[in-house]
Structure formats: C-alpha cells, structure tokens
Amino acid sequence: MPKILTRERLVPNLHLLEVHAPEVAGKCRPGQFIIVMPDEKGERVPLSIADWNIERGSVTAVFLVVGTTTRKLAALAAGDEIPVFVGPLGRPSEIASFGTVVLVAGCFGIGALWPVARALKAANNRVIALIDAKAEYLVYWKDRYRSVCDRVLFSSRDHALGSRDFVPAPLERILEAEAPVARVIAVGCTYLMYASAQATRPLGVKTTVSLNPIMVDGTGMCGACRCTAEGKTKFACVDGPDFDGHQVDWDELFMRRKSYFDDEIKSLCRYEETELP
C-alpha cells in the first residue's frame, strides 16, 4: 500500500498530503487528479494533484476538510499507509503559449493551480495569479506563486492583502489592466469557478474551469461525475476535469454536488461519535 510521506495542515481546514507513489509521480501532468480512499471502509474521492517529485517518487494533493473521508485523511500521519492512491486521472490541462493568462485560485485550488502556473510560465506566458481567501491567514503557497508568476494579487474579505471584494470585481480589474488576456483559468470551490466564468462571459475571454463533481471509480466506468457542458452530457473523469466555463450547466453541477448532503451528515455524525481519534 502507498505510504504517506507528509501530512500537514497548511492553514486551518486545508491539509497537504504527500504520498509515495513513484509510478503516479512519473506520469503527472498539470490539471490531473488522483482518487484516494482513506481506509478499507472509506469512499473513493478525487483530489486535484498539487505537486509531484520524481526523485522522491511522491505526489502531493491539497484538500479541504469537509466530510468523513477528508476528516479521515486529515487524521492520518506520515508513515501511515492508505489503501487507494490511484492515478493520475483525467485529461491534463491545456498548456501552450497563450499570451497573458490569469489564474483564479481559491481553497484547494491554490494547490491545484500551482503545477498549471509553473507549466504556463515555462511555456512563456505572462502569468497573473489572483488568489482568493476568506482571510489572509487562509492563504498558502504565496512564495511559490511569487516565484513563477509575473504578478500575484490577492483578495480576502478581511482586506489584509489588497482587494476585499470576491470575484468578479478584482478579476474584472485585472482583465482591464492586462488586456488583452488570452485565457482565464479558475480552480477552487464551485462558486468561485462559476463567478469567474460569469465575469469573463461578457468579455468573451476563454475561461477554463476544473469541475469537481462526485466520483466513484474515476475511469469512466460509472458515470457518477456526469455534467452538462457544450449542451452534452460529459463525464468529468475522462472528458475533463477541465471544461469551458461558459459552456457548463452550473445549476446542474451545484445540484448534483449536493446529492448526498443528508447522508454526508449522517456519516460524519457516526464518524465523530465512534471513530474520531
């Protein structure tokens, strides 16, 4: 079973998981994900790949603690083994010389967009990052972004790092100042991606989002992750996870993500009452 090399809290509720998985590490591309199962009774959940290191043979993911599975993951420690760490899955993000690219990152997406930022810079783009968080203390990997991006901007509700507004306003300001922007790539919570796509729609700036529906197998077998994009049903695991944000049926995605809301609470109660370490 794959062994955990690092498991640490980056900021409150957001954790880093680095797992020894040399074969997976050798194949990772920006924008892909892995499926993990924290223990034998766990659920299979997708996590975006936030980094990899071929020498260490390791793959890193950043995840937000939400339900039972992510709580179980957050309770693991370096040296522990996890039964499932499979991937890389999904189509890699498109990386090319686009010109100016604006990245909008929030939550686990700050981790998920890091390999994309690095690859876009290596492909000679002007890379602007807009990192959003509720408060300054929830922002991580600032230095990583500053090391490859041409500009790094922040927006947080506590006004500590610059803009206080949530997307769209800060994004609109960047699009104006940096025009022409060839592409926006937004990764984070569904609402952040939705709001980014709404902001760029009137300007016609191509906006890519990394969809995060519920998955089971992650290889196209079950269809749990189906979403509507370009007017057709797509499987996020094999057709995505990246899609054109202007072509996504967001209402359907919000709705399907909430499918098991009641069960998730029931599961969490059971976990907290019986298993919480």
Next chain:
Amino acid sequence: MADEKKELAPELKEKLKAEFEKDWRKEQRKSVPAKERMKISRQKMPERPAGVRNRDFKEVNIGLTPEMAQAEARRCLDCANPQCVSGCPVSIDIPSFVKLIEKGEFLAAAWKLKETNSLPAICGRVCPQETQCEEVCAMRKASGVPVAIGNLERFASDFERLSGSMRIPPLPPPSGKKVAVIGAGPAGLTVAGDLAKLGHAVTVFEALHEAGGVLIYGIPEFRLPKAILKAEVDYLKRLGVAVRTSFVVGMTATIDDLRNEGYEAFFVGSGAGLPNFMKIPGENLVGVYSANEYLTRVNLMRAYDFPAYDTPVFKARTAAVIGGGNVAMDSVRTAKRLGAERAVIVYRRSRMEMPARTEEIHHAEEEGIEFQLLTTPLRYFGDEHGRVRAMECQKMGLGEPDASGRRRPVPIEGSEYTIDVDLVVCAIGQSPNPLIPQTTPGLKMGKWGNIEVDWTTMATSLPGVYAGGDIIRGGATVILAMGDARIAAAQIDKYLRR
C-alpha cells in the same frame, strides 16, 4: 463475431474420445441403463425463500447436496458425441466431470473442471447454461429437460473449496517471459490462469482496488458471494499470478511503458466500462443512476452497509430500472433488498425478447419485482432539490424484426402516462472503456469504440497485444469473455514461444 457454438478442434475430439473409452467410464455407463437414467427427474436447486432473501444480500441458491448432485449426474447419458462440450465457450470436458460426480469422486471432478476453466465456482453461478451446454444436451432433446450442468459445476467447485484443499496443479519450469494482463475481470483472470499454468510470469493490472472486474463491482453478493470470487483469485495467486490493483493502464503506465519494462505480451480485457444513457430530459437529475454506478456503490463500495461503510446510495420507495438484461435484474433486485416498496422493471419489448437469464427473471418475480413491459421512459421530473420524483412513460407495440432478430418496439401515440419514482437505474448497456484505446497509438478500433481483433486468434493490430471480453464485444457475458480469453491465452503462449 466468433460463433458461440463452434465445431470442436480435432485434437479435442480425440481427447474426449479417449476419455469416453476409459474403463471406468464404460463401467459407469453400464451401471445404470439409459432408460433408467431418463426416468430420474432434474434435481431442483434449493433456494432460500423469496420473502426472506429479498431483504438481505445473502446468496439465493443454496447448492445441491452430494446425493442430489449424484442423482443429477446419473441423468447424463454420457453420449459418444457430447454436444454439451461444443456448447461451452471454454470447451470444458463436461461428460468426464459429470461422471466423476456420479462416481462420487467430487474432488477429481473439480480438478477436471480446472483443467479448462480457472473459475468454475463463478461459471457455475453466472453462466447462461440454458443457452449453451444445456441447450444442446442430449437429455434435453430426449426428455425436454437437460442435465443441470451448471448446478453440477457449482457443486464440484464448491465441494473442493469447502474441503479446504484447493489443489495447485504441477507447474512447468518458468519460461522467463513476462505477460501483462490489463483488467482483472473474467477475461483477464482466465488469461492469467491459463498462462501461469504454462509457466509464464503474469501480472494482472486492475484499475479498481479489488480484483474481479464486473464480478466484484457488478454482480451482487446474492448471486455471486465475494468470498467465492476471493477464493478463485487466491487460487490464481497460488498459481503465481501477481495482481496489481489501483493501477490504471493507459494512465499510470501505457502499454508502451510496460513493454519497456520487459513485458513481451499483453492481453487487454478492460471491459465495457462506459455506461450508456438514453439522452432523454431529466437523466442527470439526482437519483438517476447508471447501473454501473448503482451496483458499484452497493457491491464494491458496500453501500448496503452505510454508514458503517462511507459510500452512500439512495434508498427508494419506488425504484424503476430501465432495461431487460441481467444487469437490470441485478439492479432491481438490489433496490428491493435496499427496502424499495415497489421495484419495477421498465422494458421496451416483451418478456420473450428479454435478454436476462430465465432463472434471474423467475427469481425476480418471486421476490416481488414488478414488470412494466412494452414500456419506455420519455423524461424524468425532479423536485426543487433536483431529486427525481416521477417519470413519463410511453407504451410500445412490436413491429418487424430488427437487426438483432428481435421485433422492433414501436411507440404507441397517446399512450403516455406518469408514475412516481424516487430512484431510476439505467441498465441499457455499456460501451467499451476508452482509456486503453486513447493511450495506445496504432491500436485499430471498430466503429463502436471496441478494439478490433482477428476472431480466430484474438490478436489486435499491434504485435503481441491480444484482447477479449467486452472491450471487443461491447456488453456481453462472463463466459463469452472467458472463451475469448482461452483462445487468446493459447495464442499468447504460441507468440511467446515463436
């Protein structure tokens, strides 16, 4: 496509003849006159009562007792030219194993099965014998009721497993050749067993976290207990087969990567892992599942034991399952077991055209499953949370036969009606999984997304790469996949020794 009932190879005919002429077989034949054999009635498979079993996931069939198995075996006339063998996609020496049961040599019967079939306890449970070996059985022609070959296969292999002494056949010296098998489903496991017995070093790569493919994620516990599958996989491991789970060939490594690691031959048995939908309005509502997702949640992820297991599944008051095949029957009976008051099959043709096994349809009826035949869904309606709440259906009539030879369903205008449902499972078939084709340059594909093979050898367009099962057929059966696998294994052996 390859013929399901093929002409036997001359070597096999010779071998069967030699077995037929052995002294013990002659004595066995003489011991009971054919007339007496024909008077014995078919032993009914003992089952758990419908009203009990439809509330749990324990196995429906209990299995024959030794006395019943011997009585059933006695019905076999031991024909000089046994048709049953040609009815079997993997050409099991059926008369020999049946007569060994009659003689009371149950372990020897199990070993005889394993000469040609690495997974007999599974085949004895899930094969459609009524359209294969039992359909051409001479007893069927003579008396209308064939020998229960499937039940006997199950009996012998269960006897061996329960005896606690699963025998490992003598293995030849290692050939030094590495073979990669992609997918640990029925086809992959069969190839792995055959090639290990020929001395090759076989690694099976499986994307999911448990081996078995459709046998673990699809076929429910009440039809194929996981412990049986585990025992069969353990047997393969004892033959020297390595199983690497959570390894997605195409993503974790491509076929070319594996070639660079020293694998010389490949078998692709990656299955029909891409569920079909009808593309009708409301199909993405919450509570509308593909059969693959529904069954995977319940079987592989053990959602029937939620919240002890973390994966949830919707429990319904009224569950509608769209389709008439075995997967539809598995889904609808699962919904019933998870507490549905009404569990309904919605199928667009009539009972006669249903592709499910007669036994499964019969079991479903006993368990209180409703059938709305000649009916098709038109759209689904949801509530304010996007949960499915109702479906609009339309009645169908039957027109002229279509390409499949079955009469084509024709919509009846004005027959639309709505029923309340809170769970829908779409079991209308699957397409081949695209991961291997997409990541293997030069692999020739058919128009349905299937891998193209030479049906006599199972060879693909790439040297050393063979394929079988649903990745070449679309949705078919466990035993047809295993039949492909046996041909492929023999050819891979030939290729490796060329």
